[in-house]
Amino acid sequence: MSKILVAMSGGVDSTVTAYKLKELGHEIEGVYMRLHNDVKSHEENIRKVKKVAEYLDIKYHVLDIKDRFEEFVYMPFIEQYKLGLTPNPCALCNRNIKFGALIEFTKELGMDKLATGHYVQVDEGFIKEAVDKSKDQSYFLANVKKENLSLVIFPLGKMYKKDVKEFASKIEVLKEFATQKESSEICFVDTTYIDVLKDYIDIDKPGNVLNTKGEVVGAHKGYMHYTVGKRKGFSVKGAHTPHYVTSTNPQTNEITVGDKEDLKVGEFFVKDLNMFENLDGVNCVVKIRYRSPKSKCNISIKGDEAKITLEDTVEGLASGQMAVFYRDDVVLGCGWIM
Numbered sequence: 001m002s003k004i005l006v007a008m009s010g011g012v013d014s015t016v017t018a019y020k021l022k023e024l025g026h027e028i029e030g031v032y033m034r035l036h037n038d039v040k041s042h043e044e045n046i047r048k049v050k051k052v053a054e055y056l057d058i059k060y061h062v063l064d065i066k067d068r069f070e071e072f073v074y075m076p077f078i079e080q081y082k083l084g085l086t087p088n089p090c091a092l093c094n095r096n097i098k099f100g101a102l103i104e105f106t107k108e109l110g111m112d113k114l115a116t117g118h119y120v121q122v123d124e125g126f127i128k129e130a131v132d133k134s135k136d137q138s139y140f141l142a143n144v145k146k147e148n149l150s151l152v153i154f155p156l157g158k159m160y161k162k163d164v165k166e167f168a169s170k171i172e173v174l175k176e177f178a179t180q181k182e183s184s185e186i187c188f189v190d191t192t193y194i195d196v197l198k199d200y201i202d203i204d205k206p207g208n209v210l211n212t213k214g215e216v217v218g219a220h221k222g223y224m225h226y227t228v229g230k231r232k233g234f235s236v237k238g239a240h241t242p243h244y245v246t247s248t249n250p251q252t253n254e255i256t257v258g259d260k261e262d263l264k265v266g267e268f269f270v271k272d273l274n275m276f277e278n279l280d281g282v283n284c285v286v287k288i289r290y291r292s293p294k295s296k297c298n299i300s301i302k303g304d305e306a307k308i309t310l311e312d313t314v315e316g317l318a319s320g321q322m323a324v325f326y327r328d329d330v331v332l333g334c335g336w337i338m
Contacts, residue, residue, distance in 0.1 A: 007098060165178045282332075
């Protein structure tokens with residue numbers, strides 16, 4: 001049996017993870033991370049973690065790493081929007097916090113492994129999609145350092161979400177977890193990202209809308225409000241068909257719009273590669289967003305950057321998002337879209 005530290009959030013997934021590992025006879029401890037300043041949220045989550053820890057008769061820790069979270073996740077989120085990018089804070093958090101700082105804490109405690117409630121698998125040193133494809137989180141974990149994969153386990157990778165909830169509903173002390181509302185995708189965004197940005201940036205600065213020829217065709221309320229693919233919230237004079245944002249320019253506070261055809265891209269570049277095997281010249285498939293389908297591609301690597309050539313065009317490519325490369329259901333690596 002192993003000594004396993006379980007990341008516990010107060011949600012059903014991490015709760016069932018802790019329960020199942022304890023049931024298997026492992027020596028486990030829990031850890032709750034304070035990542036932001038929402039005191040009420042922390043109090044409620046810690047209440048739940050304590051409840052489970054007492055029921056399982058395990059020790060639990062509260063790890064305050066707000067400063068590290070702000071440095072590696074929160075402020076980069078703000079800065080990337082300033083630059084007109086579409087950030088992916090969950091991927092940054094997984095690399096630097098959940099499978100960075102938490103791996104360090106696992107080692108400090110002398111534990112063998114770190115377990116989380118992510119729906120994903122690790123197989124022979126590679127990240128692999130979860131059995132439950134509707135909940136699979138392999139995309140968000142693709143930026144985790146390869147050397148850390150040997151230290152993590154994902155007990156829910158072979159389970160379906162409905163079965164996890166059903167499991168919790170049958171155990172008296174866990175029933176509240178089975179019925180509680182799912183947490184939001186980005187933990188520090190309660191409503192929209194705009195509500196976060198407005199505390200740091202003047203988001204409401206009207207500017208020009210350009211067409212793909214560079215001509216002024218309308219007006220918008222501030223480039224911060226728009227990401228690639230958005231088709232509302234700006235005006236286009238005389239428009240009779242939908243227009244979509246194809247790019248934003250933070251320097252001039254302008255956005256460019258076009259029709260659906262203008263969103264299509266056949267090649268693009270990525271940087272800051274995180275590869276689990278050498279993909280130079282390799283044909284595989286790529287996801288350009290969490291919910292996007294996989295597209296066939298070829299990868300040409302030069303240094304820490306790569307050119308991605310697609311077999312078929314994709315829509316809505318956004319700088320700042322991750323491109324994740326797969327062979328079937330196995331993650332081969334990733335890079336940040338330039």
